[in-house]
Amino acid sequence: MWVEPTYQLVKRVAIAEWSQTLRQLGIPFEEHKADNAMTVGPRGQQFKVYFYSAQHPERIVGQTASWAVIDESALVSEKVFANVLARVRDPKAKLSQICCVSTPEGFNWLWKTFVKNATSQTRLIKAKTSDNPFLPPEYLDTLREQYTELEFSQYCEGEFIAMSGSVYSRFDRNVHIKQLQSPLQGDLVVGADFNIGKMAWVIGSNLGDKLHFFDEQITHNRNTEEAAELLDQKLRGIYFQAGLTYKPREIRIYCDASGAARKTSASRSDTAILRSFGWRVMHHPANPAIRDRVNAVNVAFLKQRLYIDPKATYLMQCIEQQGYDQSGLPEKNGLDHGADAIGYAVSYIMPVMGRKPTTRKYM
Template structure:
């Protein structure tokens, strides 16, 4: 069967994806519902026996958005169909074209008793993280129909959502991504069919961090302002690991039972945090672990300056003295730099690509950099969420090795507005199961 559709560049990239579990993550108005409908139609064109599963958070959204749009597309393509309200399904009577079953994700335990060939989950991040995880696992468990006339056709399940903070989509498609899970981003301005004042209206209605989520389609902290706004997991990612005998640079935060070490190596382009130590009991235990794991490495430690007066075990020796006696090079000022200086140094290091994080080896640090927010009452970085220790540790390293030098004379500068990417419409043609960019 031959179908034609006009798609934006992100939509086209999503359509030709061969990932088993692709996610279309976009801003408001980026065409998520349209993308879902078009891809579901294409999936149904594989076989008259194909059953396509469509999922939404609630029945109201399912009927108002998904059922209505798929019926519209079927009508446009001239495919005979009928909505069956009791079965919550659209049955087609077109030769070689499958059917659609519609289910909500508000009660995942009811996603049972049938098998789908392909599946599509809409607005997944509007659900709470664990609820979304349960629903997704139920969806992919049902997605195992084998087409008798097309046994070579593979099962796939796709997700579509606007980012709602660091919820399930971020955890599954970013933090714990595998080759089967691939994410496709679609900013609002990639859609050329929106009203001319739509984006300006959004910018006037939302604060900066919501603009990143609702226009750019980025995962951001939606609770309050994110402290380390320049950190982007993908852009700042590194695959660097520790090499035999090389110098280690360790940002160190002291807290009994919650010690944190950000262990970095130096490369031509800057510092790469390649390992972390989290939850070490105290300074003597930290020394033991470092000696055991990195016996052949020279070590420079950048600690919390308050460690010169803290005594974790022996009242006669401070944390810093213990580190020096262990043979480590301790790099520290008489007092800690201002919190703002540390934050600015870290953000600038990420912006200038001089600081990178191996998020696979340092999951605690990566999560903390993404999620630490400002306390709205004090204006200081929040210390209640447990993200402050990893961020403080990397800050002590950054402010010494990559400090931001204050200019001698303040000068106001005006940057020209950045040009949005050139997202031109691309004609996409469906011929059996192959989508080709024309």
Template sequence: MTEPQAEFFQLTAKYPAFVGGFGTGKTETLANCAIRDALTSSSALIALYEPTYDLVRLILAPRMEEKLSDLGIRYKYNKQENIIYTSAPNCGDFVLRTLENPARIIGYESYRAHVDEIDTLKKKQALLAWQKIIARNRQQPAGVIDPFNRVSVYSTPEGYQFVYDTWGRNPKPGYVMVQAATYTNPFLPDDYVQTLMESYPPALIEAYIEGQFTNLASGSVYPDFSRKLNHTDAVEAEGEPLLVGMDFNRLHMSAVIYVMRDGLPVAVNEITDGRDTPSMAQLLVERYKNKGHAIQVFPDASGQNSSSKNASESDLSILKGAGLSVRVNSTNPAIVDRVNAVNALILNGQGERRLKVNTHRCPHLTDGLEQQAYDKNGMPDKSSGIDHVIDAAGYPLAMLFPIVKRTATSQSLRV
């Protein structure tokens, strides 16, 4: 085995995931782990899953037959039932199923399960399939002392999909991941990696060679943001002045709370899915102002219009009426200027990461900075719902750290 394969093979977690680029041996690892699990009891049933029937027929079944033959384990593959029956002592059987229709994952109980390329499914379908699989994974094979049911996943990282949400973003106890790069497999042709490097753009190289999660949409809006490199554990100190970026959207009000450390912004908290402007103002007062924090709000300039709750009162006047200081220009900065200002703070030309984010306290902002892509019109995509908190985060940064432009005619500086 390669080093990542061996590391995964020895995991004792209940829900392990082997996430790797092309050629890292995901199917080989699946077959090895599946046979290991079957060699516990002749009554054990090991469930194997592929996204489609073609993958079962063309890849999974032939690989399992090859491995069983190499090990001298007698078997019979019933193609109609899609079950591999073995006749070796203390070796169970294998049921092969697809993920295309999760509702059909019924009628059997498995001792262990192995799921291949689940990230090729849409998130909702993948989640439903996962729930069905773990529900079926409850068999107690005869003769096994302290049986331990386990479901393993093997997948290429297909952007920020189900595998990222489950194992990469904030994994629950028992969810453990091993990531493998293509070049960890010494059995590949010598020019295999170089050929991929020459054929793929950077985002695909990150996913399909490095085995890392990356934005595979039409271009990331914030490509240099890193939840590791831009992370901080900092929180607001007692009585420390706060800067609050705010975006107005009824039932989806968003705010990002900053402190300034050494003249640079640190995002220490967020508020998402607020009901309306009065409730947001009340929340800021109760959570921060009444505890001694001076607050400056940098809101969406459209808040100078009437609020969504009271046509006779603007969002800005509601904030001011709550005793909050408001800093806002007559119009919002151009979207490209706001994006550029944020990106320059995330990582500048000198390699400095001047924007820090407490990713534990700002999970939605972190997801948004990682995942927001450009739409077909070249604008930041707003269809996913992650844009509100990013807009809120950008208003104070664009005002306090604007990108300075030099005109070609006068060479005078303008913001």
């Protein structure tokens, strides 16, 4: 089974290139135009290939296939993939496979399947344009002149990129995703983004010249006091697992400066609630400019002073996928909460230009 994004590509690309390649290799075949199919191979060794358009996923039914290819798969819907997956079920097949061939197009179902939710049954193979030995040497230089840095990474290097402009462009999954073996080898820190609908708090270890965030707490429709109670339980658990006595005064929480005035719980401010649990609360008198906070995080990634444990899945998603909106500001699309939380901590501990800003500290 072979799937193309459109019917035109089935006719002009898939079937045409199959026919040309089979002729060059001297392999006999017969095209069945009415069925968009092709019988390939000599007698006794024949197999049949059906060609489908992804424009009508509801028509990808009824067949029992041994294998399938979805060409330009990032351009088709997840429904197409689901229907193809249901068709690759031939019990006689020695090895049932689905091959998705594509240039990455942001963080869609293709990324979720082969990166975020990858299993032992999936495999991601990245091929750079420069790996193609049949291209003329000037081809890559021409593309580099035409594309932005992000476009070149996506279209020529096979990287999944937030093409609206990645906010945290210095983040590299291969460099900055590392497991933290001992969370308490440094001082515990928490980056807190206050909200009511969705509240994101990220937990890390300050190792002196490095920050390593290893856990997160995401709450929905809870006030600050309820979220703080959950955090208190989580932090106590970290100390308990390490066999140490819980010491809240050793824990610093870096938060939104507006938390000193905002009240999401009863009559106390957000920061007052955090202090009541014994934690040290740190924040600027006023929030730094968004660009300064973003720059602090990017510089920390660039200098390899900031890492994220794979356990913090939501934080990774925020950092990797948040893009810019049309006004040039980080998108408010549900991925901003985790990014803001880590930004409050990083911009305080590792400010750009080495400046130590005036802060509000509750000792």
